[in-house]
Amino acid sequence: MSLLTVEGLGKSYTADKQILKNINFEIKAGEFVSIIGPSGAGKSTMLRCINRMVEFNEGNILFNQQDVGSLNKKGLRKLRTNIGMVFQHYNLVPRLTVIENVLHGRFGYKTTFQGLLGRYTEEEKERAFYLLEKLGIHEHAYKRCDQLSGGQQQRVGICRALIQEPKLVLCDEPIASLDPNSSKIIMDHLKSISTEMGITCLVNLHQVEVAQHYSDRIIGLNNGEIVFNGTAYELTQEKINHIYGTKTKDLIIA
Numbered sequence: 001m002s003l004l005t006v007e008g009l010g011k012s013y014t015a016d017k018q019i020l021k022n023i024n025f026e027i028k029a030g031e032f033v034s035i036i037g038p039s040g041a042g043k044s045t046m047l048r049c050i051n052r053m054v055e056f057n058e059g060n061i062l063f064n065q066q067d068v069g070s071l072n073k074k075g076l077r078k079l080r081t082n083i084g085m086v087f088q089h090y091n092l093v094p095r096l097t098v099i100e101n102v103l104h105g106r107f108g109y110k111t112t113f114q115g116l117l118g119r120y121t122e123e124e125k126e127r128a129f130y131l132l133e134k135l136g137i138h139e140h141a142y143k144r145c146d147q148l149s150g151g152q153q154q155r156v157g158i159c160r161a162l163i164q165e166p167k168l169v170l171c172d173e174p175i176a177s178l179d180p181n182s183s184k185i186i187m188d189h190l191k192s193i194s195t196e197m198g199i200t201c202l203v204n205l206h207q208v209e210v211a212q213h214y215s216d217r218i219i220g221l222n223n224g225e226i227v228f229n230g231t232a233y234e235l236t237q238e239k240i241n242h243i244y245g246t247k248t249k250d251l252i253i254a
């Protein structure tokens with residue numbers, strides 16, 4: 001069943017340049033899908049239209065049968081509890097502890113007052129520990145986030161997304177700031193989120209081979225248009241060249 005349907009999506013930030021043009025795709029529940037394409041193709045913009053961090057100008061986005069474009073402030077807040085987000089630069093609060101950052105993921109379920117006072121239930125705290133343990137960083141629970149390595153901080157970011165109990169996790173270049181070892185750890189965790197927890201993952205990536213290794217399906221974006229939508233097996237060198245508009249040997253990172 002389709003969890004996400006994007007129909008005729010268009011976005012421009014300025015009148016003179018269309019960034020996304022007639023984007024159409026569907027994502028099924030539980031799928032792991034990567035979006036690849038050259039710098040400036042519109043990958044981040046597309047991802048951010050889905051939870052309306054970026055407002056789109058044309059088309060429709062249906063999430064879980066719900067028309068995302070027509071949601072009011074309250075509806076949008078509810079939608080965002082169902083859609084977790086993982087960022088390239090983690091977007092943690094550096095001076096707060098790991099556990100506090102994870103619990104921030106529950107913010108969408110709280111009144112502003114409860115959130116500001118940091119009122120979390122025992123169940124929420126236990127869940128936060130469980131997730132930290134699952135991602136192998138529970139021994140750092142009471143450290144300030146800025147004392148952790150990039151890879152560890154990204155794992156905190158993933159825990160914060162997961163504690164929301166999302167149906168979908170959007171990952172915007174989650175390994176772009178990490179070394180190969182940390183990248184593998186993060187990608188393995190993201191993959192297990194989809195295979196073990198059944199959570200759908202939509203991941204922007206710069207590394208074609210990483211996308212091929214982990215994805216059920218890959219979407220290729222070039223200059224704001226989808227030019228490929230298929231499996232890793234179907235993504236031939238010719239198709240990669242088409243997505244990047246060039247010979248890509250230099251672009252492929254092991």
Ligand SMILES: Nc1ncnc2c1ncn2[C@@H]1O[C@H](COP(=O)(O)OP(=O)(O)OP(=O)(O)O)[C@@H](O)[C@H]1O
Pocket residue numbers: 013014019037038039040041042043044045046
């Ligand atoms: N807030 C903004 N205002 C104006 N233009 C923007 C804004 N955000 C992005 N753009 C432009 O939209 C285009 C697509 O950017 P976007 O970040 O979505 O691409 P991308 O494929 O994710 O690139 P990268 O891989 O380098 O992150 C670029 O030309 C960029 O300059």
